[in-house]
Amino acid sequence: MISQLIFILLLAAAIYLFVKNAGKIRRNILLGKAVDRSDRRAERWAIMAKVALGQTKMTKRPLAAVMHFFIYVGFIIINLEVLEIMIDGIFGSHRIFSKPLGSLYGLLIGGFEILAILVLLACVTFLARRNIARLKRFSGTEMTAWPKSDANYILLIEICLMAAFLTMNAADYKLQALHFDHYIKAGSFPVSSLIASILSNNPITLAITERACWWFHIVGILAFLNYLPYSKHFHILLAFPNVWYSNLEPKGEFTNMTSVTTEVKAMLDPSFVPETSDVPARFGAKDVTDLTWKNLMEAYTCTECGRCTSVCPANITGKLLSPRKIMMDTRDRITEVGNNIDQHGKDYNDGKALLDNYITREELWACTSCNACVEACPVNINPLEIITEMRRYVVMEESQAPSSLNNMFGNVENNGAPWKYSNADRFNWADKE
Amino acid sequence: MSLAVPTMAQMLAEGKEPEILFWVGCAGSFDERAQKITRDICKILQHVGISYAVLGTEESCTGDPAKRAGNEFLFQMQAMTNIEVLNAYNVKKIVTGCPHCFNTIKNEYPGLGGDYEVIHHSQLIQQLIDEGKLKAEGGESFNGKRITYHDPCYLGRGNGIYEAPRRALEILDTELVEMKRCKSNGLCCGAGGAQMFKEPEKGNKDINMERIDEVISINAQIVAAACPFCMTMLSDGVKNHDKEQEIKVLDIAEITVRANGL
Structure with a gap:
């Protein structure tokens, strides 16, 4: 008894x-930003049965x-x-x-x-x-x-x-x-x-x-x-x-930022009136709360197996970047943010951020966006999405891209090609042999 | 000999609409090595008699490198400008000479108002082979050559296209040897994600050298590529290894043109 x-x-x-x-x-x-992953339910059940229940990606x-x-x-x-x-x-x-x-x-x-x-x-x-x-x-x-x-x-x-x-x-x-x-x-x-x-x-x-x-x-x-x-x-x-909740789109497809679309449309067409003015607090991600809830769920899902890092071309060749570290840093930071809320209330600012305090710029810029890490993950975690969001912040909010990339941006903007060639010469290839 | 490549503007002036638009891309337009591949793609189109046209000087960067580097503003500016041009010409179908342009136009333009049927030139070649319009005869023989194929990330993992480029190699009178890291396990050439336009970060090796080591390890004499960035990276890797005599880097389109004597 x-x-x-x-x-x-x-x-x-x-x-x-x-x-x-x-x-x-x-x-x-x-605490992450909204993203809709509730569509195409039949496909979602199927991918869960295959990848999670059936563990098909483990077989590599x-x-x-x-x-x-x-x-x-x-x-x-x-x-x-x-x-x-x-x-x-x-x-x-x-x-x-x-x-x-x-x-x-x-x-x-x-x-x-x-x-x-x-x-x-x-x-x-x-x-x-x-x-x-x-x-x-x-x-x-x-x-x-x-x-x-x-x-x-x-x-x-x-x-x-x-x-x-x-x-x-x-x-x-x-x-x-x-x-x-x-x-x-x-x-x-x-x-x-x-x-x-x-x-x-x-x-x-x-x-x-x-x-x-x-x-x-x-x-x-x-x-x-x-x-x-x-x-x-x-x-x-x-x-x-x-x-x-996997991303069901082709891996090569990056999201189009709707907040940017509104601004670009207004720039190209002065008569354009945006439907809603939902300009985000910032473009891209500086801290974990700028990421989506799916990114954060992935951070807590990661079991640190390192398949991502072992196939990362940057990591293989000795660069600082490790996709596993991106996920672990994201998890550790959101846990810290959560603990801060518990201890100091929700408006507390500890003066830290995912960028620089956890993930360095050197890591971000070493990525080739090759999707090997995404492909390798047995539970469909996407470190590339986090890297991209952080690059967006560094470029669009801080204008701190590496100078060579700033040159590339300038070339695209001024002559429609990433290199310094005149657009007038774009069709010269047809006359050569 | 000039190729007499038709432009959309000329076609429009003549009241014609081509079946397909050939999106050349910046590398294909300006990079000397890639220009040759561009001309080869035109030769294939002309050989099979497909009605096509290019945008010529009306073409502009898709915005891909800007987007991968995080400059979404610049990407969308480019995308919307290009979409305006494409829609004005009533373009329905596009073939690209570059997996980056392919991925961007196919996947990222629809959300911004640009809906087209987009294929990469390796898919066009596969389709023409399957229809019996393209063979591997009347030209150079590849008999006895060891050929391997390097999967471009934005064609392979990015869009799941692994078989189309291999089709062009399988019809040659030689054997295709795969590297250990192929298809969904393929190793990047090192140029994606805007790396093409910057120096690599500090490390102990360049990614293209890692890839060429793998090519050397399987004794391949030809590395087939399907992307102008991969072409540059792989060629540089071969050059740095001092293997230019032993290993040739050729695009799928070049191999097709050579095999058919076009």
């Missing part, structure tokens, strides 16, 4: 805290794809087991699904066990790739102490959770064989039966082990749930909506 009460209190506290912190992230995302790196698939499927399917644990915890029952599901229950538990060991092995492999093989993709200037630890914590927590789950089953399996107390014959244990021999044969010790692992597993899951909002692991939740 007391354990049920403790369980219910823990569960309620965990859910309350998670909802509160996830709510803060939602609030932060909505087959080993990582298979390992990640184990963890992903394990995560989703083992949640069914967590549902049983929840019900058992609240009502003080033991393996409540075993009776109604009959022989199917054995199949399910057996399946969970196989998944659990696959998840465990995949996590060990991932840890080895990061810490022993030291894959280049997991290093870089933005991969400081915290991002590296975050990745290791996630993998270690998952290993512990799976180990607890299997040990719990092993103890249960032995107790069932001993016909001890309420440990009825239920489930099949293809993996944990193999490790059962290392456990004690004393039923009291076994029962304590089983309970300890049960509590460790479920408290671990609740703690992990509350770790998500502070971690890159939040991608397990945001990957789905983030892909649903």
Whole structure:
């Protein structure tokens, strides 16, 4: 009875805290500017099914794809087991699904066990790739102490959770064989039966082990749930909506700024009367609140896998630019802005901005807009959009483009070509041979 | 020998409307290497008897480099001026010699009042091959040459066009060898996003050199390109590697013209 009460209190506290912190992230995302991504719904469901649920973009790196698939499927399917644990915890029952599901229950538990060991092995492999093989993709200037630890914590927590789950089953399996107390014959244990021999044969010790692992597993899951909002692991939740809200236009197409259209029309035609005077606070993006909510959602979706940076031509050739850093900086800055609101109210200005305090101009100007990063992202994140918005601010608000680009602008404006050629000579090519 | 390329103004004066407008682009108009490709595209159009015209001196920059560099004002000024010219000539269909012009006119002009059917010259060539109007005979043989294709970002990833340019190479009597980074994984030449008009940022290598290293690693003798900026970057890369004798950089249109002896 007391354990049920403790369980219910823990569960309620965990859910309350998670909802509160996830709510803060939602609030932060909505600090972004409006953009309509609710059209073409059929296409959106299809792309979400393919890219998020089906993980099709992961397959470009087959080993990582298979390992990640184990963890992903394990995560989703083992949640069914967590549902049983929840019900058992609240009502003080033991393996409540075993009776109604009959022989199917054995199949399910057996399946969970196989998944659990696959998840465990995949996590060990991932840890080895990061810490022993030291894959280049997991290093870089933005991969400081915290991002590296975050990745290791996630993998270690998952290993512990799976180990607890299997040990719990092993103890249960032995107790069932001993016909001890309420440990009825239920489930099949293809993996944990193999490790059962290392456990004690004393039923009291076994029962304590089983309970300890049960509590460790479920408290671990609740703690992990509350770790998500502070971690890159939040991608397990945001990957789905983030892909649903993907940009469905060709990657080469950049948005036309409507605020500029109004001004240009007025310039070209003095009689033009704009319908509404919705001139934005500024052109382009200086800080995160100048970006759209979709850009900010992408920042919170990024799991720092580094596929973008590993294919970025600028990064490959030693330039400062790293698309992953663009996303991490955006996330860190919007989190800072959110924290400022919580602590000092919504009109507080900390005198900082995404530009210069986080992302340098050198990074912005190194981009070739080749879309390799956008193509590489398994969850359709678009770092290029943020880079472009920031270039727009630097050029249109500050007039601080590199001088060679200012020359190019001058040429386009004066003679209709980016080079210093006279427009009168534009057709000379036809007379040559 | 002059090509006698018709302009829209001449056509209009004669009361004619061409089937397709050839949008030459700034590189195609002024850059000497690209001018040759421009003339080759005209040769192909004339060879198959498509009625076409160019804007001549009425053409102006699409605004692409300004837009990628963040100068949306300049881009929209250029776009609206060009759209006015194109609409005045009642243009319906456009073929471009440059993936940047192609992307801009096809994707970014419609929102500003310019709706046209836009194709890149590699798509035109593919279409002509598929219709049996273009073959690879009567000209230079590419037999035994190792040819690879470099995907321009704004044609490939930008607009999903990977097969059209390859079609022009597949009909040659030789084998197309792919680089490891090809199609959607293609490596940029280093010129996109207005990089063409500025010095690169500090790094340990130039992007075009990285790309040419890959060309060398597969022993290709010809790198086929489909973009004037890629052409400049790849040619410079080959020159800096001192490989001008071993590796030729040729546009899809040039290869087609050579293979057909036009």
